[in-house]
Amino acid sequence: MKITFCITYHNQENFVKDSLESIFNIDFPIDFEILIYDDCSTDNTLVKVKEYQKKFPDKIKLFANINNNETDLIKRVSLNRLYMAEYASGDYIMFLDGDDFYCDKSFLKEAIEIFEKNQKIEAAAFNFEYIFDNKKKEIFEQKLKTGIISAKEYISKEYYTPAGAMVFKNTLTKDSIQKLKRIKNFDDNSITIFFLQAGNLYYTDKPIYTYRQNANSSWNSKNKTEQILLNALDYKLLSDISPMLKKEILKREFPALKYIYKHRKNLINELASNYNQYLQLSANDVFINRLLNWKNIKLKEKIKIFVQFQIYKFKAKYL
Numbered sequence: 001m002k003i004t005f006c007i008t009y010h011n012q013e014n015f016v017k018d019s020l021e022s023i024f025n026i027d028f029p030i031d032f033e034i035l036i037y038d039d040c041s042t043d044n045t046l047v048k049v050k051e052y053q054k055k056f057p058d059k060i061k062l063f064a065n066i067n068n069n070e071t072d073l074i075k076r077v078s079l080n081r082l083y084m085a086e087y088a089s090g091d092y093i094m095f096l097d098g099d100d101f102y103c104d105k106s107f108l109k110e111a112i113e114i115f116e117k118n119q120k121i122e123a124a125a126f127n128f129e130y131i132f133d134n135k136k137k138e139i140f141e142q143k144l145k146t147g148i149i150s151a152k153e154y155i156s157k158e159y160y161t162p163a164g165a166m167v168f169k170n171t172l173t174k175d176s177i178q179k180l181k182r183i184k185n186f187d188d189n190s191i192t193i194f195f196l197q198a199g200n201l202y203y204t205d206k207p208i209y210t211y212r213q214n215a216n217s218s219w220n221s222k223n224k225t226e227q228i229l230l231n232a233l234d235y236k237l238l239s240d241i242s243p244m245l246k247k248e249i250l251k252r253e254f255p256a257l258k259y260i261y262k263h264r265k266n267l268i269n270e271l272a273s274n275y276n277q278y279l280q281l282s283a284n285d286v287f288i289n290r291l292l293n294w295k296n297i298k299l300k301e302k303i304k305i306f307v308q309f310q311i312y313k314f315k316a317k318y319l
Contacts, residue, residue, distance in 0.1 A: 001030040003108065004090030004170065008080050009049065009098035010039040016048040022101035029109045035084040038064045039076070061087065070184065073218050078186040085172050093170040095163050095191060103129060104208035111167040114202045118148070122199035123192065128165040128209040137210065144203045151196035155248040163191040165209035171198050185237050193249070197242045225263065225270040229278055229288070231256035236285045247319050254316035261309050264291040
């Protein structure tokens with residue numbers, strides 16, 4: 001058996017040592033490989049990665065500065081991960097952001113034991129700790145409890161642990177990778193929900209992953225309405241990725257859909273200078289797009305949106 005670690009870097013020279021050393025320090029019960037995608041770094045990230053590749057040429061495969069014309073950050077990083085996934089030869093797979101690292105040495109042994117004991121487990125999930133703006137580490141206060149959790153429960157109850165803190169059975173195929181490339185979203189929740197199509201997860205309540213966050217990140221720099229809007233857009237996106245879990249995804253994302261529906265008359269003001277960007281982003285989601293364009297659509301369209309919201313509300317509550 002083998003596990004594949006997929007790491008994405010972009011101008012993260014100060015974190016290369018932490019991320020790679022945290023992998024080499026793991027107590028490995030199986031073989032492993034490390035796939036690295038450096039996305040056009042202009043600092044010394046690539047230099048530092050190549051130093052490690054020189055030391056461990058049989059373990060590290062590097063993909064550097066491959067042309068990716070996507071400008072949206074989440075879509076761009078998603079395509080980078082999927083590019084690596086095409087070359088992953090592991091029976092298991094993990095995804096690591098370049099500024100994060102593992103903070104436990106024994107978790108992989110535990111994960112393999114979990115998989116061997118229960119063939120229906122598709123993901124071994126763990127807790128994580130986070131560092132906000134390079135300050136003190138804090139352990140995330142989980143709602144999850146140690147044990148088997150069904151995919152439907154995990155999704156519908158809005159449980160969360162980052163994809164980086166999960167070991168997945170590698171069920172990616174050429175066809176599924178091509179589908180995900182068309183959708184252009186393979187990031188955190190969408191990673192987890194993709195793999196949970198095939199089965200349940202087992203959660204162990206100990207932190208194994210250190211997650212760096214800062215106030216200027218692409219997520220934290222957005223205002224409340226922007227963040228909720230992106231969650232609302234996730235309903236269609238995640239449903240396209242995992243259609244068999246569509247009901248549970250609706251339950252997970254309905255609070256965001258409800259918020260955007262209730263704020264429809266003022267979205268143009270709440271989104272301010274980014275309004276046109278989100279209008280374009282929602283082009284393939286009729287429900288959200290019409291809410292964003294509420295003042296300009298006709299009464300007939302408004303009635304359709306009202307009916308659609310009532311359908312969402314009913315399904316989220318009763319199905």
